[in-house]
Amino acid sequence: MAVTPNSGTRNTAPRSLPDFSHERAAWAAGEVPVAGADEVGRGPWAGPVVACAVVLDPARVPEGLDDSKRLSAAQREKLFEIICATAEVSLAFAPPARIDGHNIRQATLWALARAVAGLPRAPRLVLVDGNDAPPVACTARTVIGGDGLVASIAAASIVAKVTRDRLMASLGAAHPGYGFERHMGYGTPEHQQALAQLGTCRHHRTSFAPIRARLAAAE
Structure with a gap:
């Protein structure tokens, strides 16, 4: 019997992990060095966007690399140490003031470009997660x-x-009561309750609708 896309069947094949094939193809084409770039923190109501660019050593690609959301905190911490010890790494931060002044998309692209520009060696190619390329010099x-x-x-x-x-x-230690150390600035019920009790702090993104509405209600 033919199986249609809506039949409810599930693909049970194991998901493959990220590999170095994209980078090897770039190396073969002379695009050396090649960097990977990604960001974290577009959605939270508080805190910065953090962007990172990494140039891996082809001879020392860490085992177990995966989308950070699919890893446990312990796995991320272990890989963090390995990556920082074996690769070229650059970080950049878009604080709430930049997010509010430019919008989240522009602030994110700015941070990604800053991370790439901060690498020890200028890359010839940057592979960027998503579908929005930052303004880089390569x-x-x-x-x-x-x-x-x-x-x-x-x-x-x-x-x-x-x-x-x-x-x-x-930030959670510096601003007790908000629970930043648990919800990382996302709009969880705990965060909403803290805002109702404490109001906002300087790390909140005032351009985000829930924060803007709360500020307007307090006027």
Whole structure:
């Protein structure tokens, strides 16, 4: 019997992990070095967007790289240390003031471009997660779902995620009561309750509708 796309069958084949094939193809074409870039933190109501660019050493590609969202915190922390010890890494931060002043898309692209520009060696090619290329001084190639396909993008996603989580934990200690160390600035019920009790702080994104509405109600 023929199986139609809506038949309810499920693909049980194991999902493949990101690999270095995109980078090897770029190397073969003379696009050396090649970097992967990704960001974390577009959706939260508070805290910065953190962007990262990584140039992996072909001889020391860490095992177990994957989209940071698919890894446990312990796995991310372990890979973070390995990546930082074996690869070229650059980070950039778009704070709430830039997000509010330019919009989240422009702030994110700005941070990605800054991360790429901060690499020790200027890349010839940057592989970027998603479908929006930042304004960089080299060729930029977007890869939808790249953090689950391309090793260097996955590495960038891990470093960005661990860095932002650590930063939000420090903001939680500096601003007790908001729970930043748990919800990382996302609009969870805990965060909403904290806003109702404490109001906003300087790390909130005032251009985001829920924060803007709360500020307007307080006037």
